[in-house]
Amino acid sequence: MEQVTEPEAIRSRLLAACRDGRTVGLVPTMGYFHDGHLALMRAARRDCDLVVTSIFVNPLQFGPGEDFGDYPRDLQRDREAAAQVDVDLLFCPAVETMYPEGFATFVRVERLTEVLCGRFRPGHFQGVATVVAKLFNLVPADFAYFGEKDAQQALVIKRMVRDLNFPIRVITVPTVREIDGLAMSSRNIYLSEAQRRAAPVLYQSLLEAKEAMERGERSGEALCHMVKRRIAREPEARLQYVEVRGLPDLEELTEVNKPALLAVAAYFGKARLIDNVILDPTGRVKSLNDV
Amino acid sequence: MEQVTEPEAIRSRLLAACRDGRTVGLVPTMGYFHDGHLALMRAARRDCDLVVTSIFVNPLQFGPGEDFGDYPRDLQRDREAAAQVDVDLLFCPAVETMYPEGFATFVRVERLTEVLCGRFRPGHFQGVATVVAKLFNLVPADFAYFGEKDAQQALVIKRMVRDLNFPIRVITVPTVREIDGLAMSSRNIYLSEAQRRAAPVLYQSLLEAKEAMERGERSGEALCHMVKRRIAREPEARLQYVEVRGLPDLEELTEVNKPALLAVAAYFGKARLIDNVILDPTGRVKSLNDV
Numbered sequence: 001m002e003q004v005t006e007p008e009a010i011r012s013r014l015l016a017a018c019r020d021g022r023t024v025g026l027v028p029t030m031g032y033f034h035d036g037h038l039a040l041m042r043a044a045r046r047d048c049d050l051v052v053t054s055i056f057v058n059p060l061q062f063g064p065g066e067d068f069g070d071y072p073r074d075l076q077r078d079r080e081a082a083a084q085v086d087v088d089l090l091f092c093p094a095v096e097t098m099y100p101e102g103f104a105t106f107v108r109v110e111r112l113t114e115v116l117c118g119r120f121r122p123g124h125f126q127g128v129a130t131v132v133a134k135l136f137n138l139v140p141a142d143f144a145y146f147g148e149k150d151a152q153q154a155l156v157i158k159r160m161v162r163d164l165n166f167p168i169r170v171i172t173v174p175t176v177r178e179i180d181g182l183a184m185s186s187r188n189i190y191l192s193e194a195q196r197r198a199a200p201v202l203y204q205s206l207l208e209a210k211e212a213m214e215r216g217e218r219s220g221e222a223l224c225h226m227v228k229r230r231i232a233r234e235p236e237a238r239l240q241y242v243e244v245r246g247l248p249d250l251e252e253l254t255e256v257n258k259p260a261l262l263a264v265a266a267y268f269g270k271a272r273l274i275d276n277v278i279l280d281p282t283g284r285v286k287s288l289n290d291v
Numbered sequence: 292m293e294q295v296t297e298p299e300a301i302r303s304r305l306l307a308a309c310r311d312g313r314t315v316g317l318v319p320t321m322g323y324f325h326d327g328h329l330a331l332m333r334a335a336r337r338d339c340d341l342v343v344t345s346i347f348v349n350p351l352q353f354g355p356g357e358d359f360g361d362y363p364r365d366l367q368r369d370r371e372a373a374a375q376v377d378v379d380l381l382f383c384p385a386v387e388t389m390y391p392e393g394f395a396t397f398v399r400v401e402r403l404t405e406v407l408c409g410r411f412r413p414g415h416f417q418g419v420a421t422v423v424a425k426l427f428n429l430v431p432a433d434f435a436y437f438g439e440k441d442a443q444q445a446l447v448i449k450r451m452v453r454d455l456n457f458p459i460r461v462i463t464v465p466t467v468r469e470i471d472g473l474a475m476s477s478r479n480i481y482l483s484e485a486q487r488r489a490a491p492v493l494y495q496s497l498l499e500a501k502e503a504m505e506r507g508e509r510s511g512e513a514l515c516h517m518v519k520r521r522i523a524r525e526p527e528a529r530l531q532y533v534e535v536r537g538l539p540d541l542e543e544l545t546e547v548n549k550p551a552l553l554a555v556a557a558y559f560g561k562a563r564l565i566d567n568v569i570l571d572p573t574g575r576v577k578s579l580n581d582v
Contacts, residue, residue: 011458019310102540104401105420105454111395129396137456163396165428167302249393
């Protein structure tokens, strides 16, 4: 497995492969890999001739007071994990080369970014869209892989790709979970033992609401209320939001009469965790690739 | 000369050429060609194997009350002119395919866009950056050509290309002028006979200031004052701004002690015209390609 640090080098490194008609898959990450990241790389491996994984803890997507400084980093461990799933190329640019002095250009996706996490993390999705636009220009990839745990992020990137005509296809991969249902996240490392034991309440409450929807409950308010009540019973959890939103535009939805996202964010101590499930009364939509 | 309307078609049409290692030059325009546009196409013809000219009157870069509806359009005439300078491919997308319902993504360049024309046309450069980002993604070009008459636009695009790592090189081409010095512009068609006779005052006043700089005047305020006084004597002209700004960042500059842009905007009736000259005490910088 090769490692490239310089933005100028990554494109020329891949252009020969593109000219030969080989397909390239890009997995943009912030590193500190868990099985969720590895599932993205495996999906890319299945689809593409060449797999590129980028590791870049993107300062632009952290707000003031958020965990940019604390965000876990372990390049040696990540290298080994990526090699195991047969990644061809690791792209690890430095902050100073990605955002040199005088940097002034930002990609903003409206509406989609103003709800759910966007309401509590102003600037977050602009940071995500901007760095992903950069990566898409640096890495001439045919496919890019994003996890469904970060559903809003995947929808924002899909919208950006369509609107700005990036010649790349976005593929989403199902959330990978611990045995007790907790969605894998690099931030799970922040959890104390008690918080870790409590954290599966997020997915459990989402599943309960999803089952209620399948039994006929269509009221967004009632479904959210179920999640709220369940999480309120868990003393380690502080709910930030729970909302039902239409797919793929994340518009307000009072009745689940179309494919929807039931999404939740909660604090466990200093760890802010998110999770979501797709609600679809027709049962047709199983993943964000279907909307 | 081929003509393509569908955004999905333009990229696949060019990819074979790229794979063969042929270079592509893109000339983004809003049509209604004058010799300034043709100079861009000739420069592309000189440098590249394939020349693509896009014609798209971009609604996003017009403010409310500006001349989007009135902007002159004549595709038949443009086709003939482009064929004459040996353009290979004309790309003429429709507004509805460039900005379909639900479009929500915008590229914003900070600082550079907040001065000069940006101060009087809020949203203009965001519209320009967004459409050019789209064109750069649609047309896999090696070089893109912009006129120096729209100096701020060229600097904004250069900044965007660098910041977002677009794999394209921006080339600027000197302003083409009428015999009396008036910078060619599609908007010159709005001028009455009297206004047309008056309009060369813009370039004349800029040249006078440039000559004063060459004779040793370094004060930005004094140079701007010369331009103001000269334009004030012309009853058909209403000055909007005249400013000296540093290159390439368009920062404030009280002393011309480095390469600078002396830029002016004025109304002649309903026609808003702009022009500029480069001031460089060392004489080294002759074009925006040098900064």
